[in-house]
Amino acid sequence: MATVRLLSDEEATAEARAVFDDIRATRGTDYVNHFWRGLANDPQALAQVWQEVKSVMGPGSIDPLAKEMIYIAVSVANACTYCIHSHTAAARGKGMTDAQHSELMRIVGLAAKTNHLVNAMQLPVDEAFQVGTGRQS
Amino acid sequence: MATVRLLSDEEATAEARAVFDDIRATRGTDYVNHFWRGLANDPQALAQVWQEVKSVMGPGSIDPLAKEMIYIAVSVANACTYCIHSHTAAARGKGMTDAQHSELMRIVGLAAKTNHLVNAMQLPVDEAFQVGTGRQS
Amino acid sequence: MATVRLLSDEEATAEARAVFDDIRATRGTDYVNHFWRGLANDPQALAQVWQEVKSVMGPGSIDPLAKEMIYIAVSVANACTYCIHSHTAAARGKGMTDAQHSELMRIVGLAAKTNHLVNAMQLPVDEAFQVGTGRQS
Amino acid sequence: MATVRLLSDEEATAEARAVFDDIRATRGTDYVNHFWRGLANDPQALAQVWQEVKSVMGPGSIDPLAKEMIYIAVSVANACTYCIHSHTAAARGKGMTDAQHSELMRIVGLAAKTNHLVNAMQLPVDEAFQVGTGRQS
Amino acid sequence: MATVRLLSDEEATAEARAVFDDIRATRGTDYVNHFWRGLANDPQALAQVWQEVKSVMGPGSIDPLAKEMIYIAVSVANACTYCIHSHTAAARGKGMTDAQHSELMRIVGLAAKTNHLVNAMQLPVDEAFQVGTGRQS
Amino acid sequence: MATVRLLSDEEATAEARAVFDDIRATRGTDYVNHFWRGLANDPQALAQVWQEVKSVMGPGSIDPLAKEMIYIAVSVANACTYCIHSHTAAARGKGMTDAQHSELMRIVGLAAKTNHLVNAMQLPVDEAFQVGTGRQS
Numbered sequence: 001m002a003t004v005r006l007l008s009d010e011e012a013t014a015e016a017r018a019v020f021d022d023i024r025a026t027r028g029t030d031y032v033n034h035f036w037r038g039l040a041n042d043p044q045a046l047a048q049v050w051q052e053v054k055s056v057m058g059p060g061s062i063d064p065l066a067k068e069m070i071y072i073a074v075s076v077a078n079a080c081t082y083c084i085h086s087h088t089a090a091a092r093g094k095g096m097t098d099a100q101h102s103e104l105m106r107i108v109g110l111a112a113k114t115n116h117l118v119n120a121m122q123l124p125v126d127e128a129f130q131v132g133t134g135r136q137s
Numbered sequence: 138m139a140t141v142r143l144l145s146d147e148e149a150t151a152e153a154r155a156v157f158d159d160i161r162a163t164r165g166t167d168y169v170n171h172f173w174r175g176l177a178n179d180p181q182a183l184a185q186v187w188q189e190v191k192s193v194m195g196p197g198s199i200d201p202l203a204k205e206m207i208y209i210a211v212s213v214a215n216a217c218t219y220c221i222h223s224h225t226a227a228a229r230g231k232g233m234t235d236a237q238h239s240e241l242m243r244i245v246g247l248a249a250k251t252n253h254l255v256n257a258m259q260l261p262v263d264e265a266f267q268v269g270t271g272r273q274s
Numbered sequence: 275m276a277t278v279r280l281l282s283d284e285e286a287t288a289e290a291r292a293v294f295d296d297i298r299a300t301r302g303t304d305y306v307n308h309f310w311r312g313l314a315n316d317p318q319a320l321a322q323v324w325q326e327v328k329s330v331m332g333p334g335s336i337d338p339l340a341k342e343m344i345y346i347a348v349s350v351a352n353a354c355t356y357c358i359h360s361h362t363a364a365a366r367g368k369g370m371t372d373a374q375h376s377e378l379m380r381i382v383g384l385a386a387k388t389n390h391l392v393n394a395m396q397l398p399v400d401e402a403f404q405v406g407t408g409r410q411s
Numbered sequence: 412m413a414t415v416r417l418l419s420d421e422e423a424t425a426e427a428r429a430v431f432d433d434i435r436a437t438r439g440t441d442y443v444n445h446f447w448r449g450l451a452n453d454p455q456a457l458a459q460v461w462q463e464v465k466s467v468m469g470p471g472s473i474d475p476l477a478k479e480m481i482y483i484a485v486s487v488a489n490a491c492t493y494c495i496h497s498h499t500a501a502a503r504g505k506g507m508t509d510a511q512h513s514e515l516m517r518i519v520g521l522a523a524k525t526n527h528l529v530n531a532m533q534l535p536v537d538e539a540f541q542v543g544t545g546r547q548s
Numbered sequence: 549m550a551t552v553r554l555l556s557d558e559e560a561t562a563e564a565r566a567v568f569d570d571i572r573a574t575r576g577t578d579y580v581n582h583f584w585r586g587l588a589n590d591p592q593a594l595a596q597v598w599q600e601v602k603s604v605m606g607p608g609s610i611d612p613l614a615k616e617m618i619y620i621a622v623s624v625a626n627a628c629t630y631c632i633h634s635h636t637a638a639a640r641g642k643g644m645t646d647a648q649h650s651e652l653m654r655i656v657g658l659a660a661k662t663n664h665l666v667n668a669m670q671l672p673v674d675e676a677f678q679v680g681t682g683r684q685s
Numbered sequence: 686m687a688t689v690r691l692l693s694d695e696e697a698t699a700e701a702r703a704v705f706d707d708i709r710a711t712r713g714t715d716y717v718n719h720f721w722r723g724l725a726n727d728p729q730a731l732a733q734v735w736q737e738v739k740s741v742m743g744p745g746s747i748d749p750l751a752k753e754m755i756y757i758a759v760s761v762a763n764a765c766t767y768c769i770h771s772h773t774a775a776a777r778g779k780g781m782t783d784a785q786h787s788e789l790m791r792i793v794g795l796a797a798k799t800n801h802l803v804n805a806m807q808l809p810v811d812e813a814f815q816v817g818t819g820r821q822s
Contacts, residue, residue, distance in 0.1 A: 276535060277531065307537045308534045308536075309525070323525065323528070326524075327521065335511045335514050336480070336514050336518075337474070337477065340481075341514075341518055343477065344481055344484045344515065345518060345522045347481045347485050348484050348519055351485050352488050352522075352527075356534045356535075356536055359540045360540055374472045374473055377478075378473065380467045381468070381485075384463055385482045385485035385489075388460065388494060389494050390489075391446075392446060392491050392493045392494050394414065395415050397413050397445045397449050398412075398445060398493075399445075399493055399496045402500070403497055403500040
């Protein structure tokens with residue numbers, strides 16, 4: 001059960017339906033997933049978030065599949081069940097292989113481990129990082 | 138101030154110094170950053186984490202720079218100050234441009250926003266995601 | 275499934291039942307929700323938490339509905355499914371309109387986005403914030 | 412130290428300076444805080460975030476001070492040092508009293524405590540919450 | 549539904565099956581739980597994580613039951629549903645009483661509350677903590 | 686800088702000073718750390734939190750040092766800088782050895798890694814965990 005109603009096309013306002021239509025056209029499918037149907041309760045927010053997703057996840061300086069993997073990484077750290085499912089599906093749709101998924105999970109797991117080790121040690125930041133010499137943890 | 142001592146080469150055990158030396162050889166620099174000097178209080182953990190970092194962040198099926206950006210994304214979501222600094226420096230060392238850094242931040246910011254929107258709505262996962270049709274939030 | 279048993283009135287100790295009764299009297303309903311039935315395994319904790327909830331969420335200097343929205347905001351950020359459901363229901367019971375729920379979600383989403391942007395940038399705190407001049411991010 | 416440069420008016424692009432000017436005009440002050448000077452490295456993101464802040468935090472169905480307190484609550488849960496400082500200053504600028512700040516902290520603290528108790532117990536959501544009867548945890 | 553397939557013994561590679569066998573031998577049971585069957589998609593990661601679990605959770609300087617309770621505490625704070633279930637079951641298998649479980653939850657709840665209070669107040673760290681005089685919050 | 690004033694004995698109310706005195710008597714030291722001096726802005730909250738700390742962290746069914754390590758674990762996961770420092774100092778005051786601190790960090794790091802792996806895989810909970818057979822991840 002959700003805390004908001006998931007609006008069908010018939011229940012959505014004209015403004016929301018226009019976003020649904022753009023989602024369909026952009027993605028080349030009739031399917032509009034729950035995220036958008038929940039957001040449709042606030043048509044202005046729906047339009048804003050969809051524009052932001054199109055802009056941020058569209059062509060840019062980072063590879064589209066890498067973008068989806070970054071999205072998954074944040075969603076895992078924030079424990080967002082729905083987001084992990086939707087963006088893992090999206091990444092697979094963009095060609096993520098099983099090997100890449102496994103490697104992504106290794107990176108996320110290692111980062112979480114070192115994040116917690118570092119927080120436990122409360123380390124001062126190295127001066128060297130300030131000048132961008134490229135040292136990693 | 139840290140909760141552990143940052144060990145100099147002289148203070149580290151022989152096992153820890155061997156890891157320091159491998160870090161230096163692998164990275165082609167004399168500099169060993171605070172993370173490793175803190176971990177050196179537990180030489181076995183130091184060796185294990187360094188092996189894991191070398192293995193996970195080494196050559197694989199995901200581009201090395203994309204790996205660093207995934208690492209940054211997790212570290213931001215986990216609010217790890219030191220990790221954000223060290224991996225941003227590492228990403229720059231691997232060629233991350235200002236445009237890519239800006240785009241990374243846009244993705245991380247958008248993901249966090251939709252993570253919270255989705256958590257607030259408590260959306261049920263679409264059946265469609267199960268068959269890997271590649272729809273994103 | 276839960277990690278603890280949800281105690282019925284018959285299974286609860288006399289101390290726990292007394293808390294159940296106070297919950298019923300305070301809320302004007304016979305229904306005692308799962309949170310209290312789980313906590314009833316530790317009657318002293320049950321009594322302490324109920325007193326704290328009554329004290330903190332009772333009349334004070336912040337509007338009762340605003341208090342519930344603050345509670346939802348924390349629960350969303352901490353990804354607590356049950357809490358999001360229970361406090362969204364509570365907020366609706368205190369008169370939260372659909373427009374207010376939508377606006378709450380926009381604020382939570384924006385805050386999460388800027389939290390992550392700020393963490394990524396590792397910004398130093400402005401001196402100006404110290405004197406309380408009221409500038410926001 | 413930050414992971415990006417904080418741009419002065421002279422270093423910012425014309426597009427970024429236009430946002431700075433709108434911030435100044437909207438807030439009635441010459442001071443532009445670090446958040447915007449860091450974001451100015453990505454003028455398009457700067458403009459987008461500023462528009463979103465103006466829209467979301469502007470007049471609506473929730474009291475302006477309650478909005479700031481919700482923002483603080485999310486920022487505390489996400490452990491965003493800068494955000495906590497900037498939005499606490501903003502809330503004080505909008506009239507938050509010491510009593511309200513104390514009460515806000517009590518709510519945030521209680522919510523975090525019950526969030527963790529609930530996560531530990533892994534409680535199933537009550538059917539009653541689905542019909543909006545307004546029961547709280 | 550999971551984002552990866554849970555591999556049966558027949559579907560797993562020989563390397564993964566060898567880990568399954570070691571899990572069975574170490575634990576004295578035929579049952580291999582979902583975590584390992586999901587990780588089996590990446591046999592090398594499966595082997596690495598199993599070795600780390602055996603090493604870290606095996607005999608050492610901290611009591612085995614205390615180790616499980618620490619594991620639960622982290623899992624609750626990170627909102628990991630599966631982990632909370634699996635490690636609560638593991639702790640019970642190692643003798644955790646109902647009284648200890650209740651006390652664990654009180655500590656986790658209190659820690660979360662003070663964590664959020666402290667984050668809200670943005671307290672400077674006391675000099676006294678640096679010399680290890682043992683003062684607690 | 687903090688978002689609240691740290692009150693000296695002279696600035697605190699009589700109610701707050703009485704708590705300071707009880708802290709001193711209970712701990713056998715004159716030193717009152719920043720946490721209590723910040724909370725003293727809300728004397729009622731100060732008294733409530735101090736009572737809860739005394740009750741929860743006092744004698745019970747879990748070893749006092751294990752309690753402190755659980756507290757540290759939650760604080761690390763919640764990225765609370767001050768709390769990590771104060772409770773690491775407290776644990777050392779209660780006899781935590783360097784070996785135990787190292788082992789604690791290994792557990793916390795491993796838990797965080799598996800928490801993220803599990804969240805990424807979105808595993809269904811095993812039926813076996815429901816009957817308390819004691820299997821761990």
